[in-house]
Amino acid sequence: MAAAAALGFFLFFVLIVAAIAGLSVVWPVWLSALVVAGGMLLIMLIFIGIGARKIKKNKDLYPAASIERIKNSIL
Incomplete structure (x- = not known):
């Protein structure tokens, strides 16, 4: 998986x-x-x-279940 990810990373630059x-x-190379x-x-x-819109849309989310689970595991 790591080798495929590394090759994919370099493939992106080859395509560019x-x-x-x-x-x-x-065109001239500089213009291209x-x-x-x-x-x-x-x-x-x-x-x-798109990311900023999703962050603004979900800005009021609060991880209540996770906080309760951590409190219960500590106490």
């Missing part, structure tokens, strides 16, 4: 480099890198927005 190399056929970075930034901002 492949996207930059593919776009560099049409900026376009790929901009796309990744856009995806990151979308994920941040």
Whole structure:
């Protein structure tokens, strides 16, 4: 599992480099890198927005059952 996770981690970077190399056929390399970075930034901002919305939605959650279980195990 660890080896697969490590290979998956490096595969992500290989795919980024492949996207930059593919776009560099049409555009200069620096512009290809900026376009790929901009796309990744856009995806990151979308994920941040989704996560922030979920955190705000569940802000009032209180782990009452866990607290009671810990109190009962201590006392």
